[in-house]
Amino acid sequence: MSDNNSERKRSARERLQAEREREKARGRRRRTFMVAGGIVGVLVIAAAVGFAVSNIKSGSGSGPVTAPTGAVGKDNLAIPVGRNGAPSTLTVYEDFRCPACDSFEKGFRDTVHGLMDSGQLRGEYYLVRLIDGNSGGTGSLNAANAAACAQTAGKFRDYHDVLYDNQPDERVDKFADKNYLLQLADKVPGLKTPTFTSCVHNGTYNAWVNKSNANFNSSGYNSTPTILLNGKSIFGENQPLTPEQLKSDVEAANKGKSIPSH
Template sequence: MSEKNRDGKRTARERLAVEREKQKTAEKRRRTLIVGASVVCVLGLAAVIGVVAANAGKNKSGSAGPVVAPSGAQGKDSLAVPVGKDGAKATLTVWEDFRCPACQSFETVYRPTLHELTDAGKLRIEYHLVRLIDGNLGGSGSLRAANAAACAQDAGKFRDYHDVLYANQPKETDDAFADNAKLIALAGKVTGLDTPAFRACVKNGTHDNWVNKSHKAFGAGGFASTPTVLFNGKNIYADQTLTPAKLKEMVEAANR
């Protein structure tokens, strides 16, 4: 092979090596840009979530009116609606959204056990109402239903109306509970609830800002999903082995 040919092949290899190095550099730069863009997307999503959360903190009219807790509300800032006997040795804290399908599932599966234990004086439930789905999907059905449930609490009918709302829950994407007329119609399923006082409370959004304050406390507590269920302060619903029978045994054990 001539010296000229050898030089030509060497030069070609060098050019190929340089080209490959350029490609590596370009690929590295491309990956850096992709990662950077991904970080921006995440931050952008966080910003959107922040805006949604901020908007969720306002009532339907956007005003910052007084926080009116329903009758008998207890706990810090009177944000808990109690069901069951005061002084019961077992306490279940439940954070719920009336538009939340998972909350409906929890109530459907555990309701007979919860009623049995609260009626026996062995369990006390503290319900905290939030409007998570309003923020995720838009609308105001979570807020309107929670306000109506608080109005039912004023009338001493919270548990019955709470159960009616879940039994008649619309699809998650259907903001049917935003209609006060529907919430009032459902009150007809609870004996003695559909009164002028209840209707006025629902229509006026008497407890809207109380619901908003409860929703804010939900976020401040570090909770991210509904239902969040705490047994004597310990989060138990995330335990995939939890069943109504297991919950009943936990309550029975606390009462021994």
Template sequence: MSEKNREAKRSARERLQVQREQEKRRERRKRTLVVSAAVVGVLGAAAAIGLVATNANKDKGGSGASGPVLAPSGAQGKDELSIPVGMSDAPSTLTVWEDFRCPACGQFENAFRDTIKELETAGQLKVDYHLATIIDGNMGGSGSLRAANAAACAQDVGKFAPYHDTLFQNQPPEPDDAFADNARLLELAGKVDGLESAPGFRQCVEDGKHDKWVTNSNTAFQNGGFSGTPTVLLNGESVFPKKGAENITPANFKRWVTEANKGKQPGTAPATPPDTGASPS
């Protein structure tokens, strides 16, 4: 074989070697991207458990934020910032901080609604709902505020619980500020028997009657040292996403309440009798 042919073959082998090395590098980069995407997915799933309340101080009041603070009828607790559901004398209390735009809140509500209602009906549990607006601060918009005001308006006419559930059952994707539209909130009110036509409800929604109350509730959330929504406490102890070392599940949650209520009588007095009107606070 001539020297010229040997040189040509050597050059071909070298080019093939270079090509193989390039392919190996591309494959390594591809694997790195796949692994990185998987890690991001895991982090995203973890974030869905509880939304960190960063930038929540960006929230702004709505149309009624400059007027007097009007707490919804039957609101209780410090500064009347809690809306109670269930029996007032139930032996256990679940404290829930939620944002109607928060996807993790929707996941919690839709997964545990039946269990919570069963315990409420049995007089074993009262739920104190507190409303926050951190998604408005994080994502922009006013849907958290508008939905919370509408829920407070529903409380005025004794329809908070079913309307609260309807909002979470029809929750838009987090970036979609659909709840900023009062017309959408009134449309969803039509799914709750008697709410849309209840005296004063529509005007309350459109006027932002409880906006300042909602703003004060969100301020209380910010000042409470909570990491995000939903914040769920059973008799003052955090139970979401877990209680101690145990993950929350409907079965575990029911067991925790049963254990806490052992030897205690169930409640019989409704927390919020039907009422209308809101009182200045």
């Protein structure tokens, strides 16, 4: 590996860690604000909680929870990517507005795609909306709904990658604009059909996204991205990870196991 390649990978890891630290700091500031509100008075807490609930439910709809086609796992909250029968599973909790998720995606995409395409790894993606709750807005919700619409259309992975390739600054809630999400769908051949357009505009999977978010909030994890390999956390605070290490870990976990050919 050249010195330039090593430097780029090190820089990517440093950016990813920095983004996670900034996200944790935002969460700490938010918790501090709520505690301070309790000291000032119960009414302030009630107002703050009401505001937060309003933000997280904004545009959510009140209909029944409908899962996208092919969703798996408990309550059908996971979107699968990769071959059935792959011996290892990568679980990803992500928020399309989350800068740290974008850094992980950009740093690990080629490795993850390669492991999935070779049948060594299957992904299960849980879409959450932490940034909507922390910063306000509906961009996380609308982008996740659009990604679920793409799943039903059989084009989740391609659209998932397009969303990250076009992620706005998290302070600019551009993903709240459904027309922008539809413009991005033009980058995935065959995706923007009348059915997909209606699904995005109607928020068909909003309730499903909110249920996925609630599941994450009760999981014990508190930041995105949260990455698990075969149920074990492999990336997080004090858990540095490189693409090379991920590939090595998957190969070790798969030793002696059958790899599906298609």
